[in-house]
Amino acid sequence: MSSAPYALERAVAISAVARASSVTARVFRLLVTKSSAAGATVTKSDASPVTVGDYAAQAVVNIVLGAHFPDDKIVGEEDAAELRKPESAALREQVVQLANEALSGSEQECPAQDSANKWGAEPLSEEKILAAIDRGNHEGGATGRMWALDPIDGTKGFLRGGQYAVCLALLVDGKVQVGAMGCPNLPLDPKDGLPKEGDAQSMDRKDLGAIFVAVKGQGARQRPMSSDKEEPIQMRALNADSLNTASFCESVEAGHSSHGTNKRIAELLNISAPSVRMDSQAKYASVARGDGDVYLRLPVGDGSYQEKIWDHASGYLLVHEAGGIVSDCRGRDLDFGQGRTLRNNRGVIAAPKDVHAEVIRAVGKALQEEGRGNL
Numbered sequence: 001m002s003s004a005p006y007a008l009e010r011a012v013a014i015s016a017v018a019r020a021s022s023v024t025a026r027v028f029r030l031l032v033t034k035s036s037a038a039g040a041t042v043t044k045s046d047a048s049p050v051t052v053g054d055y056a057a058q059a060v061v062n063i064v065l066g067a068h069f070p071d072d073k074i075v076g077e078e079d080a081a082e083l084r085k086p087e088s089a090a091l092r093e094q095v096v097q098l099a100n101e102a103l104s105g106s107e108q109e110c111p112a113q114d115s116a117n118k119w120g121a122e123p124l125s126e127e128k129i130l131a132a133i134d135r136g137n138h139e140g141g142a143t144g145r146m147w148a149l150d151p152i153d154g155t156k157g158f159l160r161g162g163q164y165a166v167c168l169a170l171l172v173d174g175k176v177q178v179g180a181m182g183c184p185n186l187p188l189d190p191k192d193g194l195p196k197e198g199d200a201q202s203m204d205r206k207d208l209g210a211i212f213v214a215v216k217g218q219g220a221r222q223r224p225m226s227s228d229k230e231e232p233i234q235m236r237a238l239n240a241d242s243l244n245t246a247s248f249c250e251s252v253e254a255g256h257s258s259h260g261t262n263k264r265i266a267e268l269l270n271i272s273a274p275s276v277r278m279d280s281q282a283k284y285a286s287v288a289r290g291d292g293d294v295y296l297r298l299p300v301g302d303g304s305y306q307e308k309i310w311d312h313a314s315g316y317l318l319v320h321e322a323g324g325i326v327s328d329c330r331g332r333d334l335d336f337g338q339g340r341t342l343r344n345n346r347g348v349i350a351a352p353k354d355v356h357a358e359v360i361r362a363v364g365k366a367l368q369e370e371g372r373g374n375l
């Protein structure tokens, strides 16, 4: 395995995602449950919440990446502008402390890592942590090596005690080569069912926490948060005859993906199973291992929203490597080389490869009926 392409990047990505997932889980226990997020959350200009967890996780991942691949660029969702404001002193202090705790912990040491942490044994200064967060400011593009990072995808799910994911992917010349995703609240075995959101007992279940990892051409795998016992995962193989047994996966947030259009698409495909709703790229992981089959993310309204590359890069590769196709709502491949957003694409559809074209036909018909055939 060690001589396989991208073996080091894969190992480092797993290590980074595991460390960051332990920070976010800790933030949830320490801050979110106690204070209903008051003081631990700021609202960004796009009205989305961002927590101590988002910042600390981005710092941790960027520091791990910087130690191993100092020349790589990072396209991360967050930046430290809010944190640097004088009124954010308390928030800033928490971020620095949590990031340093995660960096000094021994969990999921990268196999290639020196015995001493490459970032040093001493806690990092506030300025170093803030600068690490800001290393995620790269503008993206079609050339060179860059990592796309969503430190907490599904922040709203995270705050409710629902699903969220730490998502990291390596892009080389605009193509996703490695994807890793930490899902701290997802059961390892889907048969055990999703935990009840926000319920302390359900969230303490020992079977929760999976890391998903894929390298282009090497398949998709899952492993527990705290061990390296990997197993391959596969989508459920569907064909024209069995497509009506499929189940859809969709966002909880109706503002992120059109639930109404999805309902019509199910009708057109004779699908009767209710859609499974969950936050974050855990949807990609779920369909990649066959808990659900098709992930629909139809644009809302006029479709002017541009999806962000960090919201899709790792899930895209995971589904491809598990036997699926991921496209936009017209069936075009996702173009990760356009900058920080998927500006050439509208919406996202992920489905097993033998039924993807048929799903796209139904999507087109449903949009046409709504007068949105031009999306």
Ligand SMILES: Nc1ncnc2c1ncn2[C@@H]1O[C@H](COP(=O)(O)O)[C@@H](OP(=O)(O)O)[C@H]1O
Residues within 6 Å of the ligand: 048, 077, 150, 152, 153, 154, 155, 156, 251, 252, 253, 255, 256, 257, 278, 279, 280, 281, 305, 308, 311
């Ligand atoms: N109008 C919109 N349409 C689609 N996605 C949106 C959106 N506004 C925000 N998002 C993105 O939706 C992501 C969550 O996706 P989902 O609904 O599948 O859980 C958010 O990620 P963050 O939680 O990382 O900010 C955010 O980037």
Ligand SMILES: [Mg+2]
Residues within 6 Å of the ligand: 048, 049, 050, 077, 155
């Ligand atoms: Mg966000």
Ligand SMILES: [Mg+2]
Residues within 6 Å of the ligand: 150, 152, 153, 154, 310, 311
């Ligand atoms: Mg996101």
Ligand SMILES: [Mg+2]
Residues within 6 Å of the ligand: 054, 077, 150, 151, 152, 153, 154, 155
């Ligand atoms: Mg996020």
